[in-house]
Amino acid sequence: MTVFNAFLKVVKKNIITIIIYTLIVIVFAAANMQTDNGPTGFISEKPDIMIINNDQGSALSKNFEKYLRENTNIVDIHGSDEDIADALFYRDITCIVTIPENFGKCVISGNTPEVEIRTCGNDFAAFSEMIISQYLRIQNSCAKRIQDESKLIETINSSPNKKAEVNITTKLDTSVMSKSKTYFNFAAYSMMSCILFIVCLVLSSFNELSVRKRTIVSSMNYKKYGFDLFLSSFSYAFAVWVFFMLLSLIMVGKSMISLRGAAFMLNAFVFTLSALALAYMLSCLLFKKNAITGIVNVLTLGFSFLCGVFVPAEFLPSWVLSIARVMPTYWYIQNNELIGTSEHLSGDVRSLLINFLVMGGFTLVFAIVGIIVSGRKRKIA
Amino acid sequence: MPEKVIEVRGLTKEYKDLKAVDDLSFDVYEKEILGLLGPNGSGKSTTINSILSLLKYSSGSIKIFGKEMKPDAYDIKRDIGVIFQEVAVFEELTVYDNIDYFCGLYIRDKKQRKEYVDDAIELVGISYYKKFYPKQLSGGLLRRLNIACGIAHKPKLIFLDEPTVAVDPQSRNHILEGIKKLRENGATILYTTHYMEEVEQICDRIIIIDKGRIIAEGTSDSLKKLANIEEKISVEIHSLSDDGIEKAKKLKYATDAVYDGTNLIVSYGGGRDNMTRMIDFLRDNDYHYKKLYSERPTLNDVFLELTGKELRD
Ligand SMILES: Nc1ncnc2c1ncn2[C@@H]1O[C@H](COP(=O)(O)OP(=O)(O)O)[C@@H](O)[C@H]1O
Ligand SMILES: [Mg+2]
Numbered sequence: 001m002t003v004f005n006a007f008l009k010v011v012k013k014n015i016i017t018i019i020i021y022t023l024i025v026i027v028f029a030a031a032n033m034q035t036d037n038g039p040t041g042f043i044s045e046k047p048d049i050m051i052i053n054n055d056q057g058s059a060l061s062k063n064f065e066k067y068l069r070e071n072t073n074i075v076d077i078h079g080s081d082e083d084i085a086d087a088l089f090y091r092d093i094t095c096i097v098t099i100p101e102n103f104g105k106c107v108i109s110g111n112t113p114e115v116e117i118r119t120c121g122n123d124f125a126a127f128s129e130m131i132i133s134q135y136l137r138i139q140n141s142c143a144k145r146i147q148d149e150s151k152l153i154e155t156i157n158s159s160p161n162k163k164a165e166v167n168i169t170t171k172l173d174t175s176v177m178s179k180s181k182t183y184f185n186f187a188a189y190s191m192m193s194c195i196l197f198i199v200c201l202v203l204s205s206f207n208e209l210s211v212r213k214r215t216i217v218s219s220m221n222y223k224k225y226g227f228d229l230f231l232s233s234f235s236y237a238f239a240v241w242v243f244f245m246l247l248s249l250i251m252v253g254k255s256m257i258s259l260r261g262a263a264f265m266l267n268a269f270v271f272t273l274s275a276l277a278l279a280y281m282l283s284c285l286l287f288k289k290n291a292i293t294g295i296v297n298v299l300t301l302g303f304s305f306l307c308g309v310f311v312p313a314e315f316l317p318s319w320v321l322s323i324a325r326v327m328p329t330y331w332y333i334q335n336n337e338l339i340g341t342s343e344h345l346s347g348d349v350r351s352l353l354i355n356f357l358v359m360g361g362f363t364l365v366f367a368i369v370g371i372i373v374s375g376r377k378r379k380i381a
Numbered sequence: 382m383p384e385k386v387i388e389v390r391g392l393t394k395e396y397k398d399l400k401a402v403d404d405l406s407f408d409v410y411e412k413e414i415l416g417l418l419g420p421n422g423s424g425k426s427t428t429i430n431s432i433l434s435l436l437k438y439s440s441g442s443i444k445i446f447g448k449e450m451k452p453d454a455y456d457i458k459r460d461i462g463v464i465f466q467e468v469a470v471f472e473e474l475t476v477y478d479n480i481d482y483f484c485g486l487y488i489r490d491k492k493q494r495k496e497y498v499d500d501a502i503e504l505v506g507i508s509y510y511k512k513f514y515p516k517q518l519s520g521g522l523l524r525r526l527n528i529a530c531g532i533a534h535k536p537k538l539i540f541l542d543e544p545t546v547a548v549d550p551q552s553r554n555h556i557l558e559g560i561k562k563l564r565e566n567g568a569t570i571l572y573t574t575h576y577m578e579e580v581e582q583i584c585d586r587i588i589i590i591d592k593g594r595i596i597a598e599g600t601s602d603s604l605k606k607l608a609n610i611e612e613k614i615s616v617e618i619h620s621l622s623d624d625g626i627e628k629a630k631k632l633k634y635a636t637d638a639v640y641d642g643t644n645l646i647v648s649y650g651g652g653r654d655n656m657t658r659m660i661d662f663l664r665d666n667d668y669h670y671k672k673l674y675s676e677r678p679t680l681n682d683v684f685l686e687l688t689g690k691e692l693r694d
Binding site for chain 2: 001002005006009010013014202205208210211213214215216217218219220221225
């Protein structure tokens with residue numbers, strides 16, 4: 001308890017540093033979450049598409065049009081083919097659906113009509129395609145059993161799959177996901193700084209040669225002392241993690257209470273452990289307090305820039321990313337990207353685990369180097 | 382016969398080709414203040430660090446409280462307090478919290494610890510600065526805090542390694558008085574310094590070391606006999622010829638005379654009325670002098686006699 005109490009008091013003395021880094025994550029993450037809302041916001045809205053129906057006479061093609069009207073925004077572009085192509089190019093519409101002349105007949109006869117879909121190639125276009133193919137799939141499977149046109153239409157319209165699956169797709173709220181991703185990416189910088197700075201400074205106070213000499217000559221068992229110091233540092237790092245997780249609930253919202261949210265948090269926890277081990281190693285290597293401030297600044301900022309905290313990893317040149325691989329932050333960010341963008345987490349468990357293992361490896365290496373160096377130093381005293 | 386608290390036998394510590402401590406043997410008895418006096422680099426800190434098992438020494442044996450001292454002899458360590466040469470405190474903790482932390486390494490009980498910490502603060506006289514941080518303290522006060530941190534757990538045996546280096550006279554007196562009080566309260570003290578005035582002021586027994594070896598041991602008075610000087614007379618004279626110095630050397634009972642440009646110092650092996658004869662000598666030769674005083678020999682003279690060099694350079 002003596003060691004823990006003193007540890008806390010020293011931490012308290014550095015509270016300003018902690019507050020500053022917390023503010024940094026709040027300000028930066030909040031600012032970036034705002035801008036992220038723009039483009040991702042309307043994916044939950046209906047995509048704009050254009051229909052060219054060359055089979056005006058058939059009830060089946062009318063029904064298809066009706067379905068599209070319900071699930072998308074139909075935009076009419078009057079003009080030449082070139083105007084239409086321009087609209088596609090400038091993203092005024094996400095895709096153009098051309099229903100062929102023989103659409104109705106083809107379906108009734110049990111064949112698959114060739115519906116031409118031209119898209120602009122972005123995410124929303126993919127969404128439109130999904131909505132379209134959804135309908136066509138159901139129509140196809142129903143047409144295999146039913147030859148009567150009006151009966152077929154009735155069956156298609158009452159198909160439970162038709163609505164449900166489309167709804168699930170629209171529920172994949174990418175705006176919330178990218179919000180949490182943004183938060184957790186920025187949190188990497190702040191959590192790393194909070195842990196590196198404070199743990200390094202506090203441990204360096206305890207490891208200062210004269211203080212350590214005084215501890216060694218005391219009746220405190222030196223192994224227990226080391227263990228107490230470890231527990232104290234761990235408790236502090238754990239508290240930092242808990243704090244930033246609570247902050248994520250406030251900043252991102254309720255959606256954090258989900259499997260995806262838990263995955264983000266677990267990732268942050270594994271990252272916290274590697275930051276703690278790094279702090280321990282640095283405190284064993286560095287002697288002067290002003291050296292710590294400088295080196296920790298360089299490390300946290302460097303890690304953050306190189307590993308894609310401030311600038312998304314996809315915009316970084318590949319040579320930067322290959323350097324970044326030697327830092328735990330890189331693997332943490334990679335996991336954040338995975339968790340934030342994968343449709344089904346269960347499919348990415350393997351990649352997630354690999355990243356976890358790499359972070360765990362870093363933790364181990366940092367800790368071992370620290371132990372070796374501190375053992376050496378004890379002999380010098 | 383008082384009990385032996387520390388027993389050092391044949392202690393030797395070598396650094397490559399340098400023998401920092403060379404075959405040292407001595408005892409420290411219960412409730413005494415033993416002074417370890419020696420110039421910088423004579424091996425005082427090395428001796429203390431070896432006794433405390435902080436350093437792995439090359440050969441020799443060390444017993445404390447009758448038991449062999451080892452790095453994991455926690456039962457022995459419980460009754461030891463150490464004040465190192467360099468100040469060892471947390472910048473981030475207040476004066477009170479610093480003492481409380483170091484005391485807490487020995488004393489678990491919170492209530493008892495509070496009492497002990499208050500006693501320590503009282504003893505070194507820093508009550509007013511309880512809530513201060515080390516950065517706000519002067520060098521002297523910092524030293525006093527450093528001492529309080531080392532003795533708060535009321536150890537039976539206290540090591541002090543040059544606790545007064547670079548300390549103002551007021552704080553120095555405070556520290557020396559505090560050390561005397563600790564002994565009055567029943568502690569045994571091993572005190573190292575290169576200031577001879579201090580060992581004379583507080584130590585019961587003195588060991589003089591040079592180049593890692595004991596060169597003399599005893600009480601202040603018995604040591605001074607080794608200097609072969611009974612009295613020293615200093616005269617402040619401006620310009621004295623070599624002839625004058627030679628004449629001074631021939632004064633009755635005089636053993637030596639030196640002149641450094643302003644002061645003539647004549648040493649005497651014994652005799653009486655040396656001062657009267659000195660005044661006669663000055664008047665007869667028509668020397669104009671300012672200050673004239675008689676001194677007892679100092680430990681510096683002892684050191685000079687034994688090693689041929691001054692204690693302080
Ligand atoms: N770690 C070390 N390596 C080599 N020589 C050392 C070391 N520590 C002390 N010494 C040498 O040992 C001698 C005694 O040093 P020390 O015990 O510190 O003297 P004191 O405390 O009396 O001033 C000195 O000559 C010093 O240079
Ligand atoms: Mg020394």
